[in-house]
Amino acid sequence: MLGALIGSIAGSIYEWKNIKTKDFPLFRYDSRIAGDAVMTAAVANAVLLTDDLGDLEGFKANVAAELRRMGEAYLGLPYGPRFEKWLLSDDPRPYDSVGNGGAARVSPVAWAAESLPQCLALAKAATEVTHASSEAGAGACCAAGAVYLARTGKDKDAIRDHVTRYFPLDFTLDEIRPDYAFDLSCAGSVPQAMEAFLEAEDFEDAIRNAISIGGDSDTIACMTGAVAAAFYGIPKDIRDVAVPYLTGEVWIALDRFSRVY
Ligand SMILES: [Mg+2]
Incomplete structure (x- = not known):
């Protein structure tokens, strides 16, 4: 997480x-937690609140409640x-979005x-409370499954195979870097x-790769960081600098989640 x-x-x-x-400097005085971090914390809370993770409807209700509580x-x-409209609605319903918010927040399910x-079932459930499209579900399953495979010791070939079940990986970062632009779709x-x-090559290199292509940098790095941490672990010096940026409810969620997973 x-x-x-x-x-x-x-x-x-x-x-x-x-x-x-x-x-670039990995952390600056004006770096801060962004929406994907808060929503990742919300999904972590929902995992902890759900006694039986086989009960997907119960899990979805907890995800929806925690997304709204943390969002507020x-x-x-x-x-x-x-x-934001969903967060503030009296009657929140899933909307037809291919956006990457579901894929970015979903990594805690891979640890549980x-x-x-x-x-994959939990990733889909955690996403479809807001994002109704099949592309958003695929993005979340792709991202969460990669974290699951990494944390259970699978190699990069296995993780690449998993990713290509959802999206083609027919490019290198060097090839796309010059022209890649903001795109918040999962694909x-x-x-x-x-x-x-x-x-x-390691955790820090993964974060630098993610940000170096541009686009929706915080969200891309959030997804990359989740997999890289599961695969490589997080060096203590980076951990020590990052944790003070966590505030209030996000810090509490990390602390609780880390005690269990
Ligand atoms: Mg973003």
């Missing part, structure tokens, strides 16, 4: 000011306009799942985030 949060923090200042290089606690953050099929950001992990 912390890997996703670190990606969100490191990418937060580059979402609207893209950089096309891997040479961090209402000043920039969320997508449709997600006992099998890949269970991980336009999830495979890029996975490639940033697959080309990396």
